[in-house]
Amino acid sequence: MHPLHVFFIELNHQFCRAVGGQDQQLFASLHTIARLYIAGDEYTAARSQYLSLDEAISLCGISDYEAGELIDYGAIRFHHKVNEQGFLSTEHLHTLQAACKQRRDYDLDLFTIVISVAYLETISALEKELQQCKAVHSAESSLTILLS
DSSP: HHHHHHHHHHHHHHHHHHTTTOOOHHHHHHHHHHHHHHHHHHHHHHTTOEHHHHHHHHTTTOOOOHHHHHHHTSSSSSSSSETEEEEHHHHHHHHHHHHHHHHHHOOOHHHHHHHHHHHHHHHHHHHHHHHHHHHHHHHHHHHHHHHO
C-alpha cells in the first residue's frame, strides 16, 4: 500500500476518534485525494523522456573518452539499453549537464563531475522529499482547520 494511503487512513481514524464516529464520506474523499495524488506522481514518472548516450555527450559537451570514464566512475547511469545503446533519463541528463557546466566554468578535472553529480542528485532527492512533506503538512493543516 502506498504511504499516502496509509497516511489518509490514519488521518480518517484520528478524525473518527475526535468526532466519535466514522464518516464514510470523509474517508471516501481522503481515499480519492490519495489516489489522484499517487496517479499524478505515476503520470509524471511515466512521461519522462530518455536520450541516447550520443545525444547526452553532445548536450554535455564532453568527448566519447570522457563519457566512458564517467560511465566507469558511475556518474553516467543508463536507465535502459536498446541494441547496446544506453539511454539516460532527462532528469539524470539535467544533473549531468549542470555538473559539466560547473567543470567548464571553474576549469575542474573530470572526477569533479562524479562528485558534483552525486551531490546534485542528493540535493534533488531532498528537495522532492521536502515538497512531499510540505504537501502532507498542508493537507494536515487544511484538515485541522476544517475540524476546528
